[in-house]
Amino acid sequence: MTITPRVADPLALVRRYRIALTIAATLVLGIAAMEALTRQITFAQVRAALHALAPARIAMAIALTAGSYLALTFYDVLALRIIGRPLPWRIAALASFTSYTLSHNLGLSLLTGGSARYRIYTRAGLDGPDVARVIAVASATFWTGIVIIAGAALLVRPGALAVGGLVIPPATLHLAGTLILAAAALLVGLCARTRGPLRLWRFHLPLPSVGQAMVQIGIALLDTSAAAAALFVLVPDATPWLLPAFILAYALGIVAAAVTHIPGGIGVFEAVVLAVLPGDRTTALAALVAYRVIYYLVPLGAAITLLALREGMRHRRRAAQWLHEGRDAAGGIAPSLMAVASALGGALLLLSGSLPSLHARMGALAAIVPLPFMEASHIAASLVGTGLLLLAPGLYRRLDGAFVAARVLLIAGAIFSLCKGIDYEEAAVCLSLAGLLQWTRAAFYRHTALTQTPLSGAWLAALAALLTGIAWIGLFAYRHVPYDDALWWRFAWTGDAPRFLRATLAAAVLLAAVTLWRWLGPAPVVEETPVDPAAIADVLTGADRTDAMLALTGDKRFLLSEDGQAMLMYQRRGATWVVMGDPVGDPAAWPALLWRIRDMADRAQGRLLLYQISTPVLDLAIGMGLSIVKYGEEAIIDLPDMTFETPRLRSLRKAERAAARRGLSFRIVPAGAVPVILDALEAVSDEWMRAKGHAEKGFSLGRFDRDYICRFDVALAMAGDRIVAFANLWLTANGREASVDLMRHRSDAPHGTMDFLFYHIIDWAMARRYARFSLGIAPLSGIAGRRLAPAWARAAALIFRHGERFYGFRGLRAYKEKFAPRWEPRYIAGPRGLALVQALRDLSLLVGSVAPRQDDQAVISGPVSAHPASPIAA
Template structure:
């Protein structure tokens, strides 16, 4: 137990550093709210809610949308107050835009105001505003925003706003209202203290009464306008909803939402508002429709406008860097070229980002499913009954469901910039617009799909990738998501049965449109058709990472390359055949790699001319980007870190490699006494050491195989950075043997030359029988070192000690400190400390090895993937040379063993 205490304390420290409590606490609050309110949510007829939303008249939607924009725009008064007090050099339009982006993002993303502060800091810093002013303005804003809600709380407590309907269900909300009400007088007292002046005012102009009053008025305006927006939406769906009651319910719901610390107060706000409106006697499905519409109008749509404003700001910055001379070239374009390239002038749309387009495509698929599940407006059904036949409408209905499911799955390809996904999605969006229009004259859905199609077409240059990694896990996830959405479609379609009016013709066949059994059949048919089509697309897609050369040609090319270029400690593992080769800089640089999920993992440093490494890395990055892969370099040396750094890489220390200098190696002296004793013992008892050069006798390899299988004890081989027992691979290097006095083979080791003109050599496989005498591996290592010294090698590589000397410094990064904890206390899973201590016997020089990874990659996840890559079953991609039969006996790796 005492040994576990340091590990436990380190674990809690790591949890604190990763801010896990800050994530868990809001999640726990949301879970508690859901648990408390799940009965309320289960009472709601969600199909009826969707039916209500679907039948809101377009003029009403436009009116509510305009009112919501006005309410959101009122929040910008904060920033105008800040601009005046802190003398921020911004124009009125810039102030309004920055405020809109920051406030709408803060409402949707949340994180206790961090999102809004981050956007304001970004925009202000870009305009050259001092950081001291930015910090003071954001700090002041964070203290003033609740004052308006505090005013509404006092209005509720004094009886001006009826709040009893909202607090009747959960009496604890009354304490929350009192706490919020007391915030305003507490703030007025605080802002007059020296503490407030020191930490929030700094050396900037002192807060005067006018600024404080204007800020409180701005806060009150924000909350009142939001409450009015809530009331207007409520009156459209809940006839006779009093303004005072709506503001009272909104006040209590907003306070509850603040307590959850969740984005937009999700969960707490909704539960309180639902309970309050139902206490007034309104049905649950109608009140749910009010909340859904309020979330869309006041939160989601303004946030999307904010994203567009942020994108336009980025576009304008880019336009400032454009050379004016480019206009001369533009003037020379003919009319057709001008028309074709006209969408590219809309930088606003282009900067929205492929991520947003992927989500819009996903929303388009969901919209088609919802539209197909809900019956059309009755007056449109009358019109379509006159113009179109029932079979055509039935076909349009079925095809709309299939297209909706296809768009949901294809949204993944859009988010990953896959060109073929873009082409198919563009076609499906246009087709979906046609079929949803012919299904029931759903003009709104058709226009939305066409707008998304236009956005895709404008951003067509962003879709350049040939393919993207699509693992079995992702396929299962998307299949499950598709089934869930199809099931939701079936529930909605089966739960809504509107009565058909008499004006429809008696011979009409509209009964199919609301038949629950038929809707379920449509869902199943849609799933099968969507996944069948996508399966065909995946089967017929261009081969990922196509290799033009066959395995034998690749190996031959590798041997010729190593005749003119130096290798490294990991080069010999390339002959194992489980790695792909990327030839860069006109075949003058070799980058060996393997793929795990969406990572292209390069083994060691690129091989080739040092001055071409940076160019080769960039070429490999461009190649990997075509397939949506991130390039990662595993076990790189310290000398090339500046090259990786200038190409955008971060570093994680993997451990240290034990390099024994052979020039002065000797067993004499006090520090080598233990090894000398072992050597003398084995020599005295008649053990014999020998090194055999290839080609090797197949009977010998069979003996080695039996030793290897006993040493593995049923465990599978590792790969990638390690060699494994493969006869073809073993034929390419010397094998060291240790034999007992009876000439029985008890241990062996394969050697890995570095192809650097006899500069260094490494040990590869080391295996022995289970019942060997103590010191067997010491004897084998000592003999290997003496043999390599006699052969003229300068350095012998004993291999790496993982996580050795990682994270010991106080200023080390968090991941390396966590790795240090694993190194100290992870002996149960892997002998990290024991391996380091064993190699210390030979007094090597320790050289660090690093992992170079892009900043966009999650390091913890990457480390797990690397473990999986090394541990997965060896599988040949290129194939080692078949030299067992003797057909290639004369072909050996260059610089392998010139002395024998």
């Protein structure tokens, strides 16, 4: 056998690693910009400028920061009134404050700040679209303030603007400012003239009145002015004439930070402000460092503490229920908050290890501990910081092992911070985070080994970028130190630079080792017991529904009941465990099977999704704490009451007779004889696939696989001796249900061929006394998108009505209606919130790809219809 080497597609590699490449590119650009702007600045000068900041200026900056965040709370208050869902100020203030502190520091506002808003507002009675409207209106208010204040600064700026080598003349600046302010005035005018909300299909966004628009602008100006002033008062040599240039620099920095989506805009914001702002860069950089702490980090710590205390209190009130089920903990945001806090604590320890120590404290420490102990503590503190960063994904996944390890590392980090330089500030932060972690301990309930915690490439790339940035800060701090080989082995109380090098190397080695283990080590193993194919075949003989035949596609895993009388089939995609349909077999065994698969998914840090379940499973899914979404409806024909001689089926009778007059004939080929016609069937299938431009799908559908097709009887539409269409038959052994799987035809098949084929298959099933015939599911059918319906229902109804160009939702429903069926609902049950969106994404990838056969699971061989209990075999 010749093996052809696979050539890597550069574009495919870029798409696969786009997040990591984006992080790396942004880091390189940010460091390059900061290096260019701080080339003539030393860390000693910046530290001196920081120490020179008057307490009065710091107090003013704190007061202005508080005023800015107070104004931010009214963004949500006003947005809630504009959309007609007012809430008390305390709820809006909590949502706004926590949302903006998270998005300011972490970027990706829709995922970070948006999730905080969603969590708080849905508990207050709002639904998803209402939260989206609040975010849209509040974001518009925020950007209105930024744009207007930038326009005003451009209009009143007296001189030219120099950015790098580009000089923009005053006339151009004034024209740009005038246009910006005119656009804002035009926007207010449009609000005055527009009647009704802004509509995008079924989603509507209420527009503010003139009065509300003016209040929006006023709040935005107060917020932006207070935020800019908090930075302005920290610049010692700032004078009033510098205010327009300063405001312009601030606005441009905010825009640049938002565009890059770098967490907190760190580096980018500072680089833009330094590039635009005239004056001494040393004092400006010191002011930016102080501003980063006052305006970003302090409110973030307050928000995390506030939310963690709130979640911990809720956890304690419901602890008994959580111990029984654990599902409420899974819906909390405490794991996410503590993951963020752990990452920030780790970054703080790494940053502390990269900066010079305070000599007065080191002198006091020298009288207490020996030098080797201090040196070891310095390296240990950086390793603890790296460990906290690596544990953050485990905390996010609610692992009890990550909780214990993070708590130990935080306490150790506090001890090492004191022993390496009496850094009581870092020690206080570590102990506070350990306390918050202990307070929310009920949220970390998963008993899974830490070695099975998946570390994504994007997260590892982010950690590498963070470590690189901190290393640059250290190199900037020790720019005056001449580097040589002997520096690595220099141990002294004043040897800050050698300690920085050794600590950075230790952290880099730890991160590299974990990365190599992640890429080269064995993948996390989930223990799943292989199932005997004979046991699966026995369960299939008792199946009441034909979709149980999906067990034969070879791309499923199976879970068998203890008595062997029932099973469920599932597959894993990413972190999602997708169960296909209802369990098969004895209904009394269904609850135990579903709870077992839920426990398995939970232990594997995954999320469970039940796909295309029927009404009997709904109570079980609700009891398991899953969110229910209607998927569509299945068309069912009750065959004992079926007759073609009804007015509703007149068009079907006419289509069958017309096709018969064109020379079509019907034939059933038993499974044992299918290999004789297999080449002809494959030719029909290939032609149909080329005509449709489709690829084979999997998991919830059969596919043309020669072994798979040979397991079923096949219905043929013949034009003479030529096969023009076929369908393989799904038949339950107990005669409860008949259906079809693949339905494919040639491009030159006579008009009405598929109607002809269905007509005779249904007639054939009636003659053999099957109880019912399934025409399959019409996705998104039967979902009422009324105004007061849930958000998912309105979205599904919208797609059903207007998504015909992407998928024939309405056409498929209309075709099945020709057979006058009754409709039975089918549902999806999955996790709540954003996790459901992630699970549905994994489901679409699973269905859209053909998975290889499972080597470690049951593969059932032989034709199904050859089973002794099969009506066909009889």
